[in-house]
Amino acid sequence: MNITITVNGEPMVRSVEPRxxxxxxxxxxxxxxxxxxxxxxxxxxxxxxxxxxxxxxxLTFAVQCDGQEVTTIxxxxxPDLQEAFIENNALQCGFCTPGMLMTANDLLQENSSPTRDxxxxxxxxxxxxxxxxxxxxxxxxxxxxxxxxxA
Amino acid sequence: xxxxxxxxxxxxxxxxxxxxxxxxxxxxxxxxxxxxxxPAMNMRLALPEVLVDVSNIGEMxxxxxxxxxxxxxxxxxxAEVMKSSKIAEYAPLITMAMPNIAHGAxxxxxxxxxxxxxxxxxxxxxxxxxxxxxxxxxQGSDGTRSVAAEDFIDGTYxxxxxxxxxxxxVDVPAPEAGAVSFxxxxxxxxGDYAMAGLAAHGVLKDGQFTDMRLVxxxxxxxxxxxxxxxxxxxxxxxxxxxxxxxCAALAxxxxxxxxxxxxxxxKMVMMQVLTRRTLEKFIAEGAVx
Ligand SMILES: Cc1cc2nc3c(=O)[nH]c(=O)nc-3n(C[C@H](O)[C@H](O)[C@H](O)COP(=O)(O)OP(=O)(O)OC[C@H]3O[C@@H](n4cnc5c(N)ncnc54)[C@H](O)[C@@H]3O)c2cc1C
Ligand code: FES
Ligand code: FES
Numbered sequence: 050m051n052i053t054i055t056v057n058g059e060p061m062v063r064s065v066e067p068r069x070x071x072x073x074x075x076x077x078x079x080x081x082x083x084x085x086x087x088x089x090x091x092x093x094x095x096x097x098x099x100x101x102x103x104x105x106x107x108l109t110f111a112v113q114c115d116g117q118e119v120t121t122i123x124x125x126x127x128p129d130l131q132e133a134f135i136e137n138n139a140l141q142c143g144f145c146t147p148g149m150l151m152t153a154n155d156l157l158q159e160n161s162s163p164t165r166d167x168x169x170x171x172x173x174x175x176x177x178x179x180x181x182x183x184x185x186x187x188x189x190x191x192x193x194x195x196x197x198x199x200a
Numbered sequence: 201x202x203x204x205x206x207x208x209x210x211x212x213x214x215x216x217x218x219x220x221x222x223x224x225x226x227x228x229x230x231x232x233x234x235x236x237x238x239p240a241m242n243m244r245l246a247l248p249e250v251l252v253d254v255s256n257i258g259e260m261x262x263x264x265x266x267x268x269x270x271x272x273x274x275x276x277x278x279a280e281v282m283k284s285s286k287i288a289e290y291a292p293l294i295t296m297a298m299p300n301i302a303h304g305a306x307x308x309x310x311x312x313x314x315x316x317x318x319x320x321x322x323x324x325x326x327x328x329x330x331x332x333x334x335x336x337x338x339q340g341s342d343g344t345r346s347v348a349a350e351d352f353i354d355g356t357y358x359x360x361x362x363x364x365x366x367x368x369x370v371d372v373p374a375p376e377a378g379a380v381s382f383x384x385x386x387x388x389x390x391g392d393y394a395m396a397g398l399a400a401h402g403v404l405k406d407g408q409f410t411d412m413r414l415v416x417x418x419x420x421x422x423x424x425x426x427x428x429x430x431x432x433x434x435x436x437x438x439x440x441x442x443x444x445x446x447c448a449a450l451a452x453x454x455x456x457x458x459x460x461x462x463x464x465x466x467k468m469v470m471m472q473v474l475t476r477r478t479l480e481k482f483i484a485e486g487a488v489x
Contacts, residue, residue, distance in 0.1 A: 050208060066205065067205075067206055067207065067208035067251070068202065068203045068204065068205055068206060068241075070202075070238075070242075073202075088201040088202075088242050089201070089239035089242055089243060090235060090238075090239050090302075090306055093303075093305070096305050099308075102279070102308040103304060103305040103308060104305050104308050104309050105235075105305050105306060105309070107238075107242070108234055108235055108238045108239060108306070108309065109234065109238070109309065110208070110234070110238070112208050112210075113231075113234070113253060113255075115210075151305075152304070152305065155304060155305075156304075170390050171304065173303065173389055173390050173391055174302075174303030174304060174305060174306070174391060
């Protein structure tokens, strides 16, 4: 099937098999920041933005995204959040990180001053096998504070 | 973890969707949000040959007030339902249930109708549908029909829909004066399917319950009402409701199944805890009003 997907602002016209997931589509294009883990919606590694909303790219076929806009971690614009992850050691192996950042970004857009419990609830959709989550919560909390001081 | 090959058809009208379904019979499946069907396909538990993407069908979208009640289009995404002020006003039970369904990224895709058609025994929305007494609006090659909540789901992952029928929308009756709702579930982690859950909806008139529906889910092959427990709640002053007796009566209504993590006995204790919390809340609210 022929489809046009705008990825990080660039229209891509491609011919794909219907069974190709969005995450596999992107990775085959060299956009390997989006990771495939469980491939059944549970781990969150493949989380990205479709038309500005976070979705699981393992549970979305590329053909369903015809005419739509995708933002991956390569095209994301939240340097302060990424910086805070580095500062707080909120990543070790980094496998979960792109999806975790997408989820954290989504939370901060909906709720500019989340409590630690709210942060935990939001990131409960993403598995991290390395950090123990504490440092991720710290990083998200720090960004919320920084942004409120600037504003 | 890759699905079988299939043909993908995106349609713009119900008639086109029904035509494709008619042509392919049970080789075809409707694709709504894909948040249950695609995992099943990735694990090759589902092997459809044709997927009919119904996300562009206008009649399946929208949350509207009709004849004093609420109509929820089957393609309404969970996230949209969760934020809808109309649903919060007309069916607060559904608003209370929504944050328990999966996680934000899945709620952005998963749909109201898809969840009902999927008929998972641990899903929240079938229990809400039964508690609120909704009507299912269905269209197929033989035309349209409406089905009552108790007749729509007929078993685990099974509904009354035939191969060429589509759930178009769901009607929620306007709330009666004195309507009260409460929703709670016990899950191992926020967003996981429940170990046991309760959707409760009643009507309070002159200091008594005239109607009470206690609908449990994740304990039986589909969401079930606890009828004998309900009877012990209605038609008496709130102060005379014997919560212990109501909890004891649950065993007459339901024998919970055991699942991978939770025994039948543990589920019964959870059902009692949920019942107690719900009734204490209702009685406290009733005493104030
Ligand atoms: C990690 C994870 C956690 C989850 N946790 C929960 C949870 O806690 N509670 C919960 O309830 N759900 C949960 N879900 C499932 C989620 O709510 C799904 O969105 C929902 O069950 C199915 O809706 P869908 O629109 O995605 O349907 P799809 O996956 O597209 O379809 C599901 C089934 O229904 C059929 N169908 C869909 N729409 C129609 C229609 N209009 N007419 C006729 N047939 C139709 C399809 O053919 C298919 O058989 C979870 C999913 C994931 C991946
Ligand atoms: S790979 Fe998509 S959620 Fe795990
Ligand atoms: S940093 Fe390794 S999984 Fe999160």
